[in-house]
Amino acid sequence: MFAGSCVFCGLLAGEGPAEWLVREDRAAALLPLPETRLAPGHTLVISNAHAVGVQDASLADLHATMSLVRRVSRSMATTMGALGVNVLNASGPGSDQSVPHLHFHVVPRWRGDALDTWPTERSTHNPAPDWLRDLRAELD
Incomplete structure (x- = not known):
């Protein structure tokens, strides 16, 4: 971890208050600040290792983080009656990423909740x- 200027690394290191839901070996889930919550239960799932986004996270850290996203999503259905979730992520410069540390917003949803x-x-x-040709070639 590198606490330095990364707010999530700082929280993981115990620097500042956080409302943790669960902390695992490679990923953790916490509630965002009350004034930024998009819905009741809105949860941030973060990688414990510092990576800016999906592009530079290790596969093991990305897998653990997405696995926790799935667990949180399922728990929202069983405990809160959420019919679905929106999983939001921005990764890297130019993506409107607010905190340059791999994280996913898991937002529970209900019919008619007025959230867009x-x-x-x-x-x-x-x-x-030639973007399409180049993209395909890079993925081969």
Whole structure:
């Protein structure tokens, strides 16, 4: 961990108050600050190891973090009656990531809850003409 300037690393190191739901070997779940919660039960699932996002997290840390996202999601259904969840993530510069540490927002949802977490705008970025070919080649 590197507590330095990373708020999540600091919380994991015991620097500052946090309302932890569960702490495991590679991942942890906590409640965001009350004024930032999108819904009752809104939970942050974070990697215990510092990584900015999905691009630089180790596969083991990413797996553990997503496994905890799944557990939290299932618990929201059984304990809160949530019919579904939105799992939100921003990774890396240019993604509107608020804390540069791998984390997922797990937001419980109910019919008619009036929350809209789906993007309503579209990107205006124009990629290079061969972006699709290049992406496929990189993934092979």
